[in-house]
Amino acid sequence: MMHRRVSVLGATGSVGSSTLALMDEAERAGTARFTVAALTGGRNIERLAEAARRWRPELVVTVWPELKADLEHALAGTGIAVAAGEAALIEAALQPADWIMAAIVGVAGLKSTWAAAGTGAIVGLANKESLVCCGPALMARATTAGGRILPVDSEHSAIHQVFPHERPEGVRKLVLTASGGPFRQTPASELEHVTPERAVAHPNWSMGAKISVDSATLANKGLEMIEAAWLFSMPEAKIDVVVHPESIIHSLVECVDGSTLAQMGPPDMRTPIAYALAWPKRMPWQAPPLDMVSLGRLTFEAPDTERFPALTLARQALRAGGAAPAIFNAANEVAALAFLDRRLAFLNIAAVIADTLEMASASDLVGGSGDACEAALAVDQEARRLARICLDRREQAA
């Protein structure tokens, strides 16, 4: 039976909760056993405490120091060690474990993902933003430490599952599928006025708020293009995106001999999470079957880069290299959160990203001294500052 020592960073989020639910299901079915080293969360203390009571980790961390007393109170008498703050988050990532789920959202997850990758553990990577900012260095860090990064993002899990790892030269192209998001068929004139509520109502996937906005702008697919480039050492020109509204084919690998390999399944994050959790084996769970007959047909279309320019901006950032992917990511994070706060119109998300990339190229942004993680964080901070200037300008113009 599989027995793993696991930590979950971002245990209270959409991906983190699904990870714990899968682990719970496997233990109940008697197919696997898990020892939990550390769990981390943010503001949802109730959910974090509930997970801690179930899994009895050696350490539980909320990143918010002002919530430490609440967490202590919720776990009083359990004997579970509680800590709070940024340093505690890193401590959680450094707890000895075989497998670490990096499921914090945004650049807030970079330092802990970087720390986890340095331990030699297998890192299940949901936190795509950290890979976008710091990709080649993060991949190298995991390998040097004797571990590896395994993608949890469904598209990259799909590619990982069909990629000819022993003969990568046989690959001609990666094709990422995109659902097209909630506004796939929304006319440009209407996009101007869409609300956060409409943007987070994704047709196929149930996810955290930030990635839901990213899916609506297609910035998510842009981040995923960059993520794929670093995970599979592929140049930008060899990564395509195709819109596939049913989200059944999760991505494809096209080989030089004309063979194209695809991975399929119902749109459920538990499948890519289970794949990463059990790798190199497979773990059973009550996965819904793929019913091809009731699906009837699968459809595909080209992405509309006029209505969704964030995809093109990501491609340009990947092609430019250097700090550009981290700048794209920072500007997108600032703009997506401003949209969620109703401080920015939907169409201005991409506009702020474009403005920021332009402003940053003029100011020749590079990271300061220190390791690649510190450098990426320095770029991120400066890019955020520029993004907020661009955001203010767009707001005033509106």
Ligand code: NAD
């Ligand atoms: P979420 O918002 O549901 O959860 C985020 C987690 O991060 C929570 O545990 C929260 O407490 C924690 N967190 C938030 N801010 C933090 C901070 N400043 N410091 C430390 N922890 C913080 O997000 P999610 O949808 O689970 O997404 C997590 C990551 O996985 C993202 O990078 C996302 O792009 C990626 N991802 C998610 C899905 C999905 O289906 N939800 C699919 C693919 C990839």
Ligand code: MG
């Ligand atoms: Mg994805």
